[in-house]
Amino acid sequence: MTVALSEHVRERTASGRRLEFMLKDLRTRRVPVRWSNLFGVVALASIVVLLVTGVILMFAYAPSSDPIVYSGSYAPLHGVEVSKAFDSVLRLTVELPGGLLLRQLHHWAALLLPAAIIMQLLVNFFTGAFRRPRRGSWVLLFLIFIMSMAAGWSGYALPDDMLSGSGLRIVHGIVLGIPVVGTWIATLLFGGEFPGRIVENLYVVHVIVPVALVGLLAVRGWLSLRHKSPQFAGPGRSQRTIVGVPMLPNAAIRAGGFMVLVTGVLVFIAANVTISPTVAPSDPGNASAGSQPDWYTGFLDGALRLVPPGWELELLGRTWTFAVLAPLTVIGVYMVLIAVYPFIEGWITRDRSEHHLLDRPRNTPTRTAVGVAGMTFYAVLWATASADVTAMLFSLTLESIIHAMQIALLVGPVVAFGLTREICLALQKRDHEVALHGFETGRIVRLPGGEYVEMHTAVNSDEQWRLAGGSRPASVPARPNEAGRLSVIERARGRLASFFFEDRIVPHAESSTEPVLDQPSATSAGTRSIL
Structure with a gap:
């Protein structure tokens, strides 16, 4: 029936x-089978763990900063005035069976989620997966990353313990440092003088943001189904033909099994590694020694530490503190550039075609160099967040570390850009030689004419596709408008396009529909001109 x-x-x-x-x-x-697809599964598993544990924790948490006298089972705090939020978290931790495990599992999943999303962003960037028709998916993935940070930061403050209080005091000072509107924003966020009603306000944020995150994830999933999965060049693969396993049931079962594995690892870590234990209530007059922000917000803290002292001026009867404005501006520009990069590259290259074949990072040296420079910039900011701990561990002065990081922030991305471009070009040259002559065998053979040559082994078809496959769009020079004039913007775009595509090596088999395979033969050991 x-x-x-x-x-x-x-x-x-x-x-x-x-x-x-x-x-x-x-x-x-x-669905193509690629190891980088697993980062999306890790992110999805983290979101599922966060939602399940978050819903359970909601029933035990009291989002209130109203003071009460603690009378629970944790003897060192008997008779101490704490907030209702801290009291509920402490009771959940030490009295509710499995409560500490739930808190630790929730926290570890919140730390893993941004890492998985960052890896997805890097993979999409370096392989060119953000190009048409997936530019919207890139923006959605970036917004999911922002939402994950917002959810993590708002949850970081909810226990109302000494560590969260120290972080909130820093946020309060940053907001107050914003000229003109800083006081108004601080009052709105904190509900009055510090600490105000920040717990109640952030609880609303912590509940709404995950809902928005799930909505963004659903839209991105729908776009992924609509545009299908990109793949690297290979035999039988084209802009229209995908080589892989069926989505149902093969890919779904693989993803589900890996999600179970990720969840098991998170449970194991949560059960054995304690993070951020709640031992003391928040106190506006005290701060935790050696406190550090969650790793995904470290670059924000590092940006604040790198500003030289004394960057202030008096203007219009107000004090403009660049110690706050400069980091906010730099980080804001950095994040906006990440979000709109697909549109910037599309404008520079004038590429309006759809791409379903991925690029090897070495074949797009300028884009790869830009990505590595951005990673270096982020890494310097992130490392600066632990400058005080580094100074203590290595017996160095804090000032020397800050000065070194300031130099690294200015010089590091430039050096990383140049080195990455040269490395990509060298790898392209090597691939070109291998595609033409095959792999070196080390066997030296004497020909009848007395000439000595080295034997080479031809690459197979899969390797030939990997070396010579993929698209190589050409540079589009600056073009005059309808009036026959070159605008300043178009002239700048033409120069950027020329710079983007310069030193590009055209693969041996690009003009043919199938890569040309060299048969095992003796070839000259000399290097041919390929530029």
């Missing part, structure tokens, strides 16, 4: 026929 009813629903109703069509499409749709 159940089978008959199911068949009736699938065949006679519009929703049933639509569902049957979707299932059939998913069974026939192919």
Whole structure:
């Protein structure tokens, strides 16, 4: 009877026929098998763990900063005035069976989620997966990263312990340092003088942001299904043909199994590694010694520490503190550039075609160099957040570390850009030689004419596709407008396009539909001109 009813629903109703069509499409749709796809599964597993543990923790948490006298089972705090939020967290930790495990699991998943999303962003960037038609997916992934940081930061403050109080005091000072509107924003955020009603306000944020995150994730999933999965060049692969495993059931089972594995690892870590234990209530007059922010917000803290002292001026009857304005401006520009980079590259290259084949990072040296420079910039800011701990561990002065990081912030990205471009070019030259002559065998053979040559082994078809496959768009020079004039913006775009594509090596087999395979033969050991 159940089978008959199911068949009736699938065949006679519009929703049933639509569902049957979707299932059939998913069974026939192919998904490329790549290790980098696992970062998305890790992020999804982290979100599931966060949602499940977060819903459970909601029933035990009291989002209130109203003071009460603690009378729980933790003897060192008997008779101490604490907030209701801290009291509920401490009772959850030491009295509720499994409560500490839930808190630790929630916290570890919150730390893993931004890492998985960052890896996805890096993979998409270096392989060119952000190009048409996936520019919207890139922006959504960036917004998911922002939402994960916002959710983590708001949850960081909810225990109302000494560590969260220290972090909130820093945030309060930063907000107050914003000219003109700083006092108003601080009052709105904290609900009055510090600490105000910050727990109640952040609790609302901590509940709303995950809902927005899930919505963004759903939209991105829909776009991924619509545009299908990109893949690297290879035999049988093209802009229209995908080589891989069926989405249902193969890819779904693999993803589900890996999600279970990630969840198990998170549970194991949460059960054995304690992070951020709640031992003392927040106190506006005290701060935790050696406190550090969660790793994903470290670059924000590092930006504040790198500003030289005394960067202030008096203007319009107000004090403009660049110790706050400069980091906020730099970080804001940095984040905006990440979000809009696909549109910037598309404008520079004038590339309006759809791309379903991924690039090898070495084949786009300028884009790869830009990515490595951005990573270096982020790494310097992130490392600066622990400058005080580094100074203590290595017996160095804090000032010397800050000065070194200031130099590294200015010089490091430039050096990283130049080195990365040269490395990519060298790798392209090597790939070109291998595609032409094959792999060196080390065997030296004497020919009948007395000439000595080295034997080479030809690469197989898969390797030939990997070396010579993929698209190589050409540079589009600056073009005059309808009036026959070159605008300043178009002239700048032409120069950027020339710089973006310069020193590019065209692969040996690019002009053919199939890569040309060298047969095992003796070839000259000399290097051919390839530029």
